Amino acid sequence: MKRAAFGHISFPILLLLPQLVIIAIFFYWPAGYALQSSFYLEDPFGFGSTFVGMDNYTRLASSSSYMDAAWFTLIFTSLVTFFALAIALLLAVKADKVIRGARTYRTLLMWVYAIAPPVAGLIGVMLFDQSRGNITQLLGMMGIEYRLGVNYWDTASAMITVSIWKQIPVNFIFFLSGLQAIPQSVREAAMIDNRSGTRRFWDITFPLLAPTGFFLLIINITYSLFDTFGIVDTIVKGQPGNNPMTLVYRVFVDGFRGQDLGGSSAQSVVLMVLVLILTIVQFRFLERRIHYT
C-alpha cells in the first residue's frame, strides 16, 4: 500500500468487485467442488453419490497406472526442463556475445513462443508419423525403427522433443535479458582477470545468472506439468490407450472419458498441493532475492 493512499471505502470495493466475483464463481466454486467430490464416489449414471472419505486417494496411491503416469511425469518434466534450459542458455550466451545480428537472432529464436501447443503437436505428429514422417524416415535410414503411437518410448520421445522445442524461446528471452543486465564494468573486470571464456562463464556469468535460472526452473516445471496438455493430447491423437500420459492429462482422461468424478477430483487436489509447494518455494526465494537487488 502506498503511504499517500486514498481513504475511500466504497470506491475501492467497487474496483475489486469484478475480480472477486469472477474468481468466486469460476475459481472458488469449482475448487471447492473438486475438494468436496474428492471425498465422494459418484454414481456414473448420476444417481447420487456416497461419502467414501479418503478412498479416492488410497485408490490413487495403489493404482499402478496412476503411479506409471506419476513416474512418466517426473521423467518428462526433468528432461523437458533440463534440455529446454540448457539449449536456451547456450543460444542466449552466443547471442549476447555476437555484436552483429543479435537482434535478428532474437527475432528468429523467439517467435515459436506464439505457436499454440496443439499446433506444435500437429507439427510433431506430421514429422514423426509412423509411415510418412520425415524424422521417422530419417531414423529408418539410420536403422532405427520408430513407431509413434505404438511404442511407448517412441511416443514419449516425440512428446518430449516437441515440448522442448516449444519452450526454448521463453527461456532464451529470459536468459538473454539476464545476460544483458550484467553491467559492462563487471564484464570488463572479468575480462582482465581471466582470459579463458569458458572459465569466465562458469566463474562469473553463471552465478550472476543463477537467480534467472532458478526462476526459470520453476516456470519450466510448471510448463511441463500443465501447459504441455495440448502437445500430449495431439500426439496421442486424443486416444490415450497405452500411450504415455502426464498427470494433468490423466485428470482429464479419468474425468471426461472414465466419468470418474471422485478419482479425477482427488487427482486435482494432489496436483493442487504440488503447485502450492512450487509456489511457496518460488516466493520464499523471490523474497530473499529482493533483499540483494
Place this chain on the structure above:
Amino acid sequence: MAEISETQVAATAPTRPVKRIRWDTIGDHAVLIAGALLMLVPVYMVFATSSWDAITIHREGMQFGFGEDMGVNYNAALFEYGGFTDSVNGVTMLANSMILGLGFAIGKIIVGMMAAYAIVYFRLRFATLAFWMIFTTLLLPLEVRILPSYEVITAMNLGNTYTGLIVPLIASATATFFFRQYFRSVPEELIEAARIDGAGPVKFFIDILVPLSKTMIAAMFIIMFVFGWNQYLWPTLITTDESLFTLVRGIRQIIQSYADGSETPDYGQAAALAIIAMTPPVLIVVFFQNWFVKGLTESDK
C-alpha cells in the same frame, strides 16, 4: 577511392596486426544459425507442405519444396464448410479465435488493473484478505480444476456461449499481480501532487496512472492475447456447437480424422489451417517484440 582510403587506414595505424579470421566468432554464429534453423525448419516444412495435394503428402510425407495447390488448400481451409454439421469454416474459426483473444486480453487487463489499483492505492481494512483471495488463484491452473469448472459452467447454462468461453479464463490473477508490481514502482510524489491539485481517485486513475502504464498495458495485451488465442482445453470442452470453434480447437478435429484412419485426411488443408492458426499471434509477437519481451521479463518477477 578505395585505394586511397585503404592507404589512409594503413598510414594511421601502421602497427595494427593483420586482421585474422576469428574462429570463435564464426563458431558463435554457427551455433546461433543452427538454433534458428531448429526453430524455423519445422514450420517452414508445414508451410511448404500446405502447397501440395493430399495424395503427394500421403505418399511422401512433408515437403521441402513448393507445389501447385497453395491456392486450393488455403481456399478450402478458409471457406469450405466442414465438421459434422457443415456449419464452420476457417473464416468463422478465425473470427472466434479473434473474439477469444481480444475478449480475454481486454477483460483481463481491465479487471486486473482495477483490482490492482484498489489494492495498492487505498487504505482498506480487508485489502490483505482480498490480496490473498486473489493470490490463491495462482495455485490452481484451469487444467487442474477442469472437471468441476465444466460442471459449474454447465450448471450456469453457459456452455456454448462466448461468456462461458472467455470469463472463466479471466479467473486467475496474473494480470492483477503484474499491475500491482508495476503500480508499486510508481513514485509516491505523483499521487501527492495529484492530491494537492485536487484530483480524486477516479481522475488520478484515468488521467495519470493509465497513461503512465501505457507500455505495460501494451506488453500485457500482447502476452494475454497470445495466451487467449492459443487456448485449447477449455474451448475443446465447452464448445460442442461447431459455429463457436476456434482455430486451435479446429486443429483437434483434424487430428481426430488422422486417428480414425477412415479416410485420407486432407493433409494440405490441415497444414494450411495450422499456418492460419499460427500467423496472427506470431506476427504480433515479432512486430511488437520489444513490448513483448518487456512484459514477459518484468511481469513474472
